[in-house]
Amino acid sequence: ALAGLVAITAEPSTPTALVATLWGALGGVLVVFSIGALDKMKIDDPVGAISVHGVCGIWGTLAVGLPFLTLPDAGAPFGIQLMGTLAIGAFAFIFSFVVFFILKMTMGVRVDEQEEAEGLDVAEHGSPAYTG
Secondary structure: OHHHHHHHHOOOOOOOHHHHHHHHHHHHHHHHHHHHHHHHOOOOOOOOHHHHHHHHHHHHHHHOOOHHHOOOOOOOOHHHHHHHHHHHHHHHHHHHHHHHHHHHHHOOOOOOHHHHHHOHHHHHHOOOOOOO
């Protein structure tokens, strides 16, 4: 449900109700495949934020530019939507890279090997998150 909501939020006023439902449903399908793909790539995203907000957000933003998915004379050209998506992605990557580089150089971004092996739930909270 959240993936569908994120997918349609880029432009909720231009698609018809049926198209918005299909647009969101495709977001729901995309999130399932995205979570599986990230797991296979061993990218740690325990709450699915990259899949929900990243992948479905990109889908919704690009869908605004698809003329058959919006009301006549609404939305934006696909190229503009693509350019905006790429610009935001580039900004987020560069800004995050700089911030994490500064953090790595000043205070570090990794825990020691013992804390990593036992799990941060034990190291930081004193008890395991999963007892089974």
